[in-house]
Amino acid sequence: MSNRGDRTRQGADGPVSVPETLGEALQILRKHPSLQIWSGGTWWSQPANRDETGEILSLHRVRELRRVVRSDIQVEVGSTVPMERLYTVGRRFLPQLVVDTLHQIGPPPLRNLASIGGAICIPGTILPITACLQMLDARVELRRQGNSRWVTLNQFRDPSGGVRIAPGEILTRVRIPLHPWTHWSLHNYGTPFPVGTESLAVICAASIDKSEISEFRFVLVMNGTSQIRLREAEMDLVGRSIPLTERESRSVIGVLESHPYFGSALNDIGRWRASNGLREFLQKLR
Ligand SMILES: Cc1cc2nc3c(=O)[nH]c(=O)nc-3n(C[C@H](O)[C@H](O)[C@H](O)COP(=O)(O)OP(=O)(O)OC[C@H]3O[C@@H](n4cnc5c(N)ncnc54)[C@H](O)[C@@H]3O)c2cc1C
Structure with missing residues (x-):
């Protein structure tokens, strides 16, 4: 490793930089933009995901990145x-759908x-929590030295699962809107781990105002690698009166079932679960 004049340690996996502040982390990244960034390190801990030769920037000591700040919106x-901390702190105020999604991630350790x-x-992976936050219009802050920008998660994650992050940049904050969703469901x-094994998440949310749908969202996450959003159908449902007619429900389910991924990424049971999850949710809107 080059002499960085920063805090480095010789760990089991090679040299690790351990900055204490965000400023320090950004400075190190400016000089060494190709460092592998470690946050919790659970993904990296899997040998298949690790580049053994790469040097590491660990963020675990950077206190600025461990804050949760809430406003009214x-x-x-x-x-x-x-x-786990987001779940414990956030279950008092986060949308219940986010709380439920956090709670269903892996074992507590x-x-x-x-x-x-x-x-x-x-990269290349769509976990249910990411799809859920994307569906609920979360935004992320990306920082590099001397520059910061906020983008939507939709802009940050490209449809094939890649992440749009520039060399030397890190994701520093996630902004989750506190929208009052009146209905939600998660199956x-x-x-989703390891990625590529058969898995399915069916996630829905809606807001009802005066017996009309004012917001509707749906996402299907398949095998941790692809997702289906029904943006046009979502918009089409806005303003509809509830309960939906059988014909209206069938039309939305038809859009899902005609999506190219629906046929290619799911087996028979998966297709049934996806259609049924959506159907049950639509029927719940009363
Ligand atoms: C045994 C096991 C079981 C699991 N079960 C589930 C499950 O049931 N449900 C589920 O949803 N997930 C599951 N997962 C996946 C788990 O949720 C992810 O491994 C975890 O969320 C990744 O977070 P991390 O902080 O450990 O990331 P890391 O391993 O530190 O990093 C992950 C990736 O993000 C990059 N990165 C990290 N932080 C930043 C940053 N601030 N800026 C830029 N890039 C960054 C890293 O460079 C790396 O590419 C499981 C994982 C394991 C190991």
């Missing part, structure tokens, strides 16, 4: 906040380490 969560920023930044089948 949103919560800003530091990227290294572990899922994993949730104590795995961070919200780490989950969002895994997880199998585990």
Whole structure:
């Protein structure tokens, strides 16, 4: 490792930089933009995901990245906040759908380490919590030395699962809107880890105002690698009176079932679970 004049340690996996502040972390990254970033390190801990030769920047000591700040309309969560802490603190005020999604992630020891920023930044992988936050219009802050920008999670994650982050940049905060969703549902089948094994998450949310749908969201996450959003159908449902007619429900389910991924990424049971999850949710809107 080059002499960085920063805090480095010789760990089992090679040299590790351990900055104490965000400023220090950004400075190190400016000089060494290709460092592997470790947050909770659970993803990296799997040998298949690790580049043994790469040097590491660990964020676990950076206190600025461990904050949770709430206002009336949103919560800003530091990227290294572990899922378990976000669940414990956030269950008083986060949308219940987010709380439920956090609660269903792996076993508690994993949730104590795995961070919200780490989950969002895994390339080529779509975890249910990422899809859920994306569906609920969360935004992320990306910083590099001398520059910071906020983008939507939709902009940050490209449809094929890649992450749009520039060399030398880190994800520092996640902003979750505190929208009052009146209806939601979450069905997880199998585990999205390891990625590529058979798994399915069916996630829905809606807001009803004066017997009309004012917001509707739906996402299907398949095998941790692909997702289906029904943006046009979502918009089409806004303004409809509840309960929906059988014909209206069938039309939305038809849009899902005609999606190219629906046929290619799911087996018979998966297809049934996805259609049924959506159907049950639509029937629940009363
Ligand atoms: C045994 C096991 C079981 C699991 N079970 C589940 C499950 O049931 N449900 C589920 O949803 N998930 C599951 N997972 C996946 C788990 O949720 C992820 O491994 C975790 O969220 C990643 O977070 P992390 O903080 O550990 O990330 P890390 O391992 O530290 O990093 C993950 C990736 O993000 C990048 N990164 C991290 N932080 C930043 C940042 N601030 N800026 C830029 N890039 C960054 C890293 O470079 C790396 O590419 C499981 C994982 C394991 C190991």
